[in-house]
Amino acid sequence: MKQTIFFLSDQTGITSELLGQTLLSQFDSIEFVTQTLPYIDNEKKALEVVELINRNAQENGIRPVLFSTLVQPEIKAILHHSQALMLDVFEHFIAPLEQEFKIHSSHRVGKKRTTEDKKAYDYRIKAVNYALNTDDGLSIKQYAKADIILLGVSRSGKTPTALYLAMQFGIMAANYPITEEDLENYELPTWALQFKDKLFGLEIDAKRLQEIRTDRRPNSRYSSQQQCEFEVRQIKKLYTKEAIPTIKTTIRSVEEIATKIIAKTNLKR
Amino acid sequence: MKQTIFFLSDQTGITSELLGQTLLSQFDSIEFVTQTLPYIDNEKKALEVVELINRNAQENGIRPVLFSTLVQPEIKAILHHSQALMLDVFEHFIAPLEQEFKIHSSHRVGKKRTTEDKKAYDYRIKAVNYALNTDDGLSIKQYAKADIILLGVSRSGKTPTALYLAMQFGIMAANYPITEEDLENYELPTWALQFKDKLFGLEIDAKRLQEIRTDRRPNSRYSSQQQCEFEVRQIKKLYTKEAIPTIKTTIRSVEEIATKIIAKTNLKR
Numbered sequence: 001m002k003q004t005i006f007f008l009s010d011q012t013g014i015t016s017e018l019l020g021q022t023l024l025s026q027f028d029s030i031e032f033v034t035q036t037l038p039y040i041d042n043e044k045k046a047l048e049v050v051e052l053i054n055r056n057a058q059e060n061g062i063r064p065v066l067f068s069t070l071v072q073p074e075i076k077a078i079l080h081h082s083q084a085l086m087l088d089v090f091e092h093f094i095a096p097l098e099q100e101f102k103i104h105s106s107h108r109v110g111k112k113r114t115t116e117d118k119k120a121y122d123y124r125i126k127a128v129n130y131a132l133n134t135d136d137g138l139s140i141k142q143y144a145k146a147d148i149i150l151l152g153v154s155r156s157g158k159t160p161t162a163l164y165l166a167m168q169f170g171i172m173a174a175n176y177p178i179t180e181e182d183l184e185n186y187e188l189p190t191w192a193l194q195f196k197d198k199l200f201g202l203e204i205d206a207k208r209l210q211e212i213r214t215d216r217r218p219n220s221r222y223s224s225q226q227q228c229e230f231e232v233r234q235i236k237k238l239y240t241k242e243a244i245p246t247i248k249t250t251i252r253s254v255e256e257i258a259t260k261i262i263a264k265t266n267l268k269r
Numbered sequence: 270m271k272q273t274i275f276f277l278s279d280q281t282g283i284t285s286e287l288l289g290q291t292l293l294s295q296f297d298s299i300e301f302v303t304q305t306l307p308y309i310d311n312e313k314k315a316l317e318v319v320e321l322i323n324r325n326a327q328e329n330g331i332r333p334v335l336f337s338t339l340v341q342p343e344i345k346a347i348l349h350h351s352q353a354l355m356l357d358v359f360e361h362f363i364a365p366l367e368q369e370f371k372i373h374s375s376h377r378v379g380k381k382r383t384t385e386d387k388k389a390y391d392y393r394i395k396a397v398n399y400a401l402n403t404d405d406g407l408s409i410k411q412y413a414k415a416d417i418i419l420l421g422v423s424r425s426g427k428t429p430t431a432l433y434l435a436m437q438f439g440i441m442a443a444n445y446p447i448t449e450e451d452l453e454n455y456e457l458p459t460w461a462l463q464f465k466d467k468l469f470g471l472e473i474d475a476k477r478l479q480e481i482r483t484d485r486r487p488n489s490r491y492s493s494q495q496q497c498e499f500e501v502r503q504i505k506k507l508y509t510k511e512a513i514p515t516i517k518t519t520i521r522s523v524e525e526i527a528t529k530i531i532a533k534t535n536l537k538r
């Protein structure tokens with residue numbers, strides 16, 4: 001039998017989802033079915049959710065678990081009538097914070113937009129555009145503006161990592177594919193010499209690289225075991241020779257790669 | 270005086286950060302200085318963090334607040350000796366879950382990688398590549414594979430939204446710029462007729478659009494008040510005429526735009 005989990009929010013649901021998944025990952029012998037219910041911001045929607053939860057409880061025969069970041073007391077009151085186990089993030093942490101700060105919280109849904117928020121938003125969009133404009137070795141002349149320049153062989157995860165750094169943290173991340181020619185001579189491309197402190201190398205296992213490349217271009221030299229092993233071996237030597245900091249992308253998610261890079265450099269989140 | 274906040278994690282820190290920021294947004298009269306400390310996964314790092322926290326408490330004269338998603342008891346024990354108010358997400362929610370599921374949690378840092386995780390990861394990367402390959406009207410011949418096709422005038426937020434849908438939710442999102450010619454005749458481009466159920470329109474205020482375009486190309490026809498007002502007005506009429514669902518991007522973050530689109534369509538997160 002599968003355990004049903006609901007992630008509930010009056011906003012995007014991302015916090016509730018992430019928190020819930022973090023906690024559920026501690027129970028890997030249980031099979032979970034999850035559903036996110038965002039923007040539950042009025043009583044009508046809340047009542048519909050209660051109905052959905054109770055139907056699920058009945059059909060499934062197992063009490064569902066509910067992670068909630070709901071803020072409004074009247075909406076929460078309705079949800080407390082559902083048959084689920086309700087884990088209320090807001091309720092538990094807001095009281096100690098009120099006590100600590102010696103003021104009442106606003107109980108308002110959503111953040112008040114400030115000029116700071118708009119600036120941060122504009123900056124993230126700018127960073128995403130920068131990552132796109134400098135993807136895969138494009139526009140080297142814009143490298144002076146980069147916070148970081150990711151290096152790696154084709155399909156080692158450069159583009160998603162650069163985009164995530166930009167989208168999540170507003171970091172200006174360019175990425176550049178190291179070519180076979182560079183690899184044969186263990187030489188950095190000439191542009192790289194003036195930006196050495198911005199370089200960061202991605203590493204990947206040859207086997208995993210072969211898998212990814214085969215999916216893209218099967219039975220090619222590009223996806224052959226020999227070629228993948230050669231490129232992986234050579235780029236490692238190049239990183240060592242040039243003392244470029246590196247990270248292994250093989251078994252990591254984009255989130256982990258990006259945050260590890262930030263931790264290993266002096267970049268600001 | 271500013272209140273210092275630490276977001277602490279033995280992993281990426283993203284959950285701790287998001288949860289903390291959600292809660293802090295309820296106290297908008299206080300000025301916060303936040304710092305994220307990810308990958309605190311051994312005792313040495315934990316001791317360094319305690320030192321950092323205590324130094325901050327002393328210099329600042331205000332007790333810092335600590336949001337923690339730490340899992341390992343021995344690491345947490347060290348942190349409990351700091352001078353901060355520690356809000357321990359793990360501690361509070363893991364007990365009711367253990368009771369509900371009638372098993373002990375693993376107390377292991379990080380998720381066990383499963384084949385499912387790898388598949389989900391591959392799917393997200395595939396979606397990111399799809400969004401890149403179909404950005405700004407590229408590769409219309411790949412639209413059959415799209416889960417959604419975002420429409421909008423230039424600089425209305427199509428690209429970041431498509432990338433976020435792909436990165437966060439593995440949704441195959443293409444995007445297409447509606448041109449002036451389309452706008453003059455209130456006509457959808459011909460390719461759109463066979464994909465009408467995938468279309469989703471982005472709207473933006475003329476004033477905000479002008480701001481964004483001015484940043485990019487000041488004193489041009491493209492960024493003029495008249496042109497921005499014309500495009501915004503005409504595209505609204507086009508959406509109405511063709512009964513295309515829409516969302517306003519003006520005052521929203523990428524996260525909100527993306528999750529609202531998911532909520533308004535039948536896309537799966």
